[in-house]
Each structure stands twice: as C-alpha cells, then as structure tokens.
Amino acid sequence: MTDTSDTRPADSAVRAPRRSVLHRLMSYLPLIAPVLLWTVPCWVLLYGGQHWPLPVTLVGTALFVLGLIGMPLAMARGHGRRQQDWAAIIGDTLLGTSWVLFTWSVLLGVLLRLALTVAGVGGSQDRARMVSWAVLAVAGVLLTWGYAEARRVPRVRRLDLQLPRLGAGLDGLRVVLITDTHYGPLDRARWSARVCETVNDLEADLVCHTGDIADGTAERRRAQAVPLGTVRATEARVYVTGNHEYYSEAQGWVDLMDELGWQPLRNRHLLLERAGDTLVVAGVDDVTAESSGLAGHGAHLAGALNGADPELPVLLLAHQPKFVDRAAAAGVDLQLSGHTHGGQIWPFHHLVRLDQPALAGLSHHGPRTLLYTSRGTGFWGPPFRVFAPSEITLLVLRSPNAPTSA
Structure with a gap:
C-alpha cells in the first residue's frame, strides 16, 4: 500500500541541493x-x-x-x-x-x-x-x-538452467525469450514475421516478451507488431512493458498485446502446472512506469507475487536487469530481462554497465536468484549492431529432482 500522506516540509524550508560539477x-x-x-x-x-x-x-x-x-x-x-x-x-x-x-x-x-x-x-x-x-x-x-x-533474423541461443526449487514434473520446460523488438521507422513487418516463425520452430511451452516492443504508438506500429499474434506456445504467451512503451502510450501497447493473445503480466502472476508441480510466472511493469504519470502503472513486485505460495519457484519478467536487486530480496528464482542490447554498438557497452548490473547472459544475484539478460531481438535507433549480436533465447529449465535417463 502506498502512503499518500504528505510529510514534505513547507516550501520555505526546502532548499534545492546544489548540483555537482x-x-x-x-x-x-x-x-x-x-x-x-x-x-x-x-x-x-x-x-x-x-x-x-x-x-x-x-x-x-x-x-x-x-x-x-x-x-x-x-x-x-x-x-x-x-x-x-x-x-x-x-x-x-x-x-x-x-x-x-x-x-x-x-x-x-x-x-x-x-x-x-x-x-x-x-x-x-x-x-x-x-x-x-x-x-x-x-x-x-x-x-x-x-x-x-x-537487419537479420537473430540466431537462437540455447541455455539449460537448473532451478533448485523446480519440481521434477516441470523438468525440460521450454521457455523462449524475445525482447526489445523496437519496431520503428524502418518498416520491419517481414522481419517480424520471420522472427515469429523462428520462435514457433522452437516448440516452446512458454514464450516471453520482456518489453520495448516498438518506438511509436501501437496504432502507428501495429502492422509490424501483428505477426506476434501468430506465436505459438503450449502453455502461455506473456509480456511486460519496457521503458519505451512509456514514451509511446503504454496502455495502447498493453491493449494490443492482449488483443493479439498475449497475457500482459502487469504486476500479476499466473501458475504454470505440469505433472503435479507448479511454477509461478510473474511480471512487473518497467521501473520507469513509476514516474510516467499513467494511472495504475508502476513496478510492484509485492503485487505481482500476491497470493502465490512462497514455497513455489518463481520466474519473473522485468524489462531492466537492475530490477534484480528487488527480485533477489524477494527470493525470486529466475529473472528474465532485456533493455541493454548487449551495448548494440561497441564500445557503448561500457556506458550501459554504468547503469545496469549485467550486460548480457547469465548472472547470479544473492543466494538464490539467477538473472538472464538478453541482448535483444531487434535494435534501437541506429540500424547497426557491432560486436553485440541480437538473439532469440531458448531456456530449458531443469529440475535437480528429475530422474536421470539410463
């Protein structure tokens, strides 16, 4: 619950801090x-x-x-x-x-x-x-x-991840991650369709999009985003907002993704069940939502996990890697993020690392939390990727309790 009480001192008592050089x-x-x-x-x-x-x-x-x-x-x-x-x-x-x-x-x-x-x-x-x-x-x-x-369709990067709390019934769960598609001024409708075909070839159980769908409003970039409606998953297709949605009427993108059959995990979760075991799949709005001024938008992990059994493993979608501090404090098992583009054009990655705890790939945070940061599926702004290739990520979740094959 947000404390709405106003405890600010009177304006006359407030002195603006002096800005550093x-x-x-x-x-x-x-x-x-x-x-x-x-x-x-x-x-x-x-x-x-x-x-x-x-x-x-x-x-x-x-x-x-x-x-x-x-x-x-x-x-x-x-x-x-x-x-x-x-x-x-x-x-x-x-x-x-x-x-x-x-x-x-x-x-x-x-x-x-x-x-x-x-x-x-x-x-x-x-x-x-x-x-x-x-x-x-x-x-x-x-x-x-x-x-x-x-401009190419990204290569598929496959990674097996063992989650200690994952039940044996969920061993082998196939999670496909796409992110930062950034549909924009260069029309990439055909590229979008080919990306979705590649995703479908991976036969995913769960497909995740961790935000920054486009640069521009949903109405303006609709043709490029429509192929996302063709993505197939045996269990669910889930999506969270990125910071660029909040530059381009975020609610319109939430509504379009819902129309295309994706579940916007806006500070909420769903339960994925198989063979008697359960995985909590949660999502939060991007951290920039908190200052966007849009009613009902903001990154609230407690709300996303509200009602979930704390003994169950949690997969969390959060656009920016730096949300992992909150995720680790809450005992999240795996956070999936994008945002960094892997730097996109070398050596810009040095500047990205000033703002984010991870640039790309798998990292460990706290006693239990894994963070996977994708280099992104598309590109932002300059139509170049130099030493930072795009990716479609296939994560195969493994349980330590699964029976080993003979």
Missing part, C-alpha cells in the same frame, strides 16, 4: 556529444598532418559540417513532436555512423599512429594518411557488417 556537465551532454562525434573524426581524417589537396579538405569538411548540423535536426524531427519516420531514419543512421567513426578515429588515431611511429614507417604525413585510410576502411566494414547484423 559532474551533474552540471552532464546536462550539457546533448550539446557536447554531437560536436565531439563529428569534430574528432574530422580532425583525425583531414587535419592531423595529412596535407590533403585543398578540394579534398574542403569537401570532407563540408560533409562533417553537414553531419554535425543534420544529425540533431533530423533526430529532432524524427523523434520529437513531428515524429517523421524519414527524418528518424536519417538521424539514427548518422548517429550510428558518427559513433563508429569517432570510436575508431580515437583508437587508430592514437594506437596505429604510435605503432607506425615506433616502427619507423614513413614520414609524419605518410603515417597520418595511413591512419585516415585505416579509419575509413574499418568504419566502412563495421557499418556494412553491423547493418546486416541488425
């Missing part, structure tokens, strides 16, 4: 980041001692200036109030391109140039040009490969 700097990040993403590669490729012919320098500089100006403008039109898909595609593609160029300009601009200098290869101009060509080659290869990786 780091906090103030972070507030300027949206302005600083685009400048760094475009000016650093521009300097490394054009002004780091290469002495290109003047036309090359002018044309190259003009392209970087266009990127610096065009990227934020396109993203504002694509993801702001106007929601223009063509602009979002341009802005997102420029964002991914600038990130890859920035990363490899920094790495090769320092490491390769140092290696060439130590090896005594060429003069300073020759070394600078070698670095420029290397950056362009590596970025071109990674962007081409990363685009193909983002």
Whole structure:
C-alpha cells in the first residue's frame, strides 16, 4: 500500500541541493556529444598532418559540417513532436555512423599512429594518411557488417538452467525469450514475421516478451507488431512493458498485446502446472512506469507475487536487469530481462554497465536468484549492431529432482 500522506516540509524550508560539477556537465551532454562525434573524426581524417589537396579538405569538411548540423535536426524531427519516420531514419543512421567513426578515429588515431611511429614507417604525413585510410576502411566494414547484423533474423541461443526449487514434473520446460523488438521507422513487418516463425520452430511451452516492443504508438506500429499474434506456445504467451512503451502510450501497447493473445503480466502472476508441480510466472511493469504519470502503472513486485505460495519457484519478467536487486530480496528464482542490447554498438557497452548490473547472459544475484539478460531481438535507433549480436533465447529449465535417463 502506498502512503499518500504528505510529510514534505513547507516550501520555505526546502532548499534545492546544489548540483555537482559532474551533474552540471552532464546536462550539457546533448550539446557536447554531437560536436565531439563529428569534430574528432574530422580532425583525425583531414587535419592531423595529412596535407590533403585543398578540394579534398574542403569537401570532407563540408560533409562533417553537414553531419554535425543534420544529425540533431533530423533526430529532432524524427523523434520529437513531428515524429517523421524519414527524418528518424536519417538521424539514427548518422548517429550510428558518427559513433563508429569517432570510436575508431580515437583508437587508430592514437594506437596505429604510435605503432607506425615506433616502427619507423614513413614520414609524419605518410603515417597520418595511413591512419585516415585505416579509419575509413574499418568504419566502412563495421557499418556494412553491423547493418546486416541488425537487419537479420537473430540466431537462437540455447541455455539449460537448473532451478533448485523446480519440481521434477516441470523438468525440460521450454521457455523462449524475445525482447526489445523496437519496431520503428524502418518498416520491419517481414522481419517480424520471420522472427515469429523462428520462435514457433522452437516448440516452446512458454514464450516471453520482456518489453520495448516498438518506438511509436501501437496504432502507428501495429502492422509490424501483428505477426506476434501468430506465436505459438503450449502453455502461455506473456509480456511486460519496457521503458519505451512509456514514451509511446503504454496502455495502447498493453491493449494490443492482449488483443493479439498475449497475457500482459502487469504486476500479476499466473501458475504454470505440469505433472503435479507448479511454477509461478510473474511480471512487473518497467521501473520507469513509476514516474510516467499513467494511472495504475508502476513496478510492484509485492503485487505481482500476491497470493502465490512462497514455497513455489518463481520466474519473473522485468524489462531492466537492475530490477534484480528487488527480485533477489524477494527470493525470486529466475529473472528474465532485456533493455541493454548487449551495448548494440561497441564500445557503448561500457556506458550501459554504468547503469545496469549485467550486460548480457547469465548472472547470479544473492543466494538464490539467477538473472538472464538478453541482448535483444531487434535494435534501437541506429540500424547497426557491432560486436553485440541480437538473439532469440531458448531456456530449458531443469529440475535437480528429475530422474536421470539410463
């Protein structure tokens, strides 16, 4: 129960805390980041001692200036109030391109140039040009490969998980996890249908979607999401909200998933029974729901487990891995999450780890709780995946009490 009493001191007694220097700097990040993403590669490729012919320098500089100006403008039109898909595609593609160029300009601009200098290869101009060509080659290869990786149907990753409290009757339960499909400006209706066909080939007992279905409202992305209605499971298809639902009228997505035959586990649970044994399958709204302002939305684990026998094993769906602290405190056996995308474009995973306790795969938390974090089925924003492949996950649950085959 939420305490609605107002115990705040009078406004006159409240003094806003002074923001730290780091906090103030972070507030300027949206302005600083685009400048760094475009000016650093521009300097490394054009002004780091290469002495290109003047036309090359002018044309190259003009392209970087266009990127610096065009990227934020396109993203504002694509993801702001106007929601223009063509602009979002341009802005997102420029964002991914600038990130890859920035990363490899920094790495090769320092490491390769140092290696060439130590090896005594060429003069300073020759070394600078070698670095420029290397950056362009590596970025071109990674962007081409990363685009193909983002648009492909994800590979299936299979993992056997033993849950100590799982009854023998549930041994071998097949749980398929998809998450972060992020249907968006690039129409992926055919991709969505192929993903669902792959899921059906796995003959799941339980299929879970742990949120971030799309970027955009249910009405706008309906055609891409409709194939989810073809997913088959012998027991249930369950879904929880992600943070992106709360940017795009979350209740509309809850209603559409219900219409497509999925059970939205909004702070509730269902019981999965087989051969006399029972598994509690629970779900919570994303943690961002608590500040969304939507009536009835919020992450409430106690509500999700209300009425469930505490002796039964619990499988919990929660979009963000960081919810595992609450799950471990409640003795949850297994939490399934997404959200991180495995970093999506290396080395962005270092920033993700600042916010989340796990990036991808299986991790242990507390005395009993396992967390499986999927790298996601789709992609967000930039249509690239670099060293962070997407996945459809098949988890086969095992009981320590199951009879072993002869």
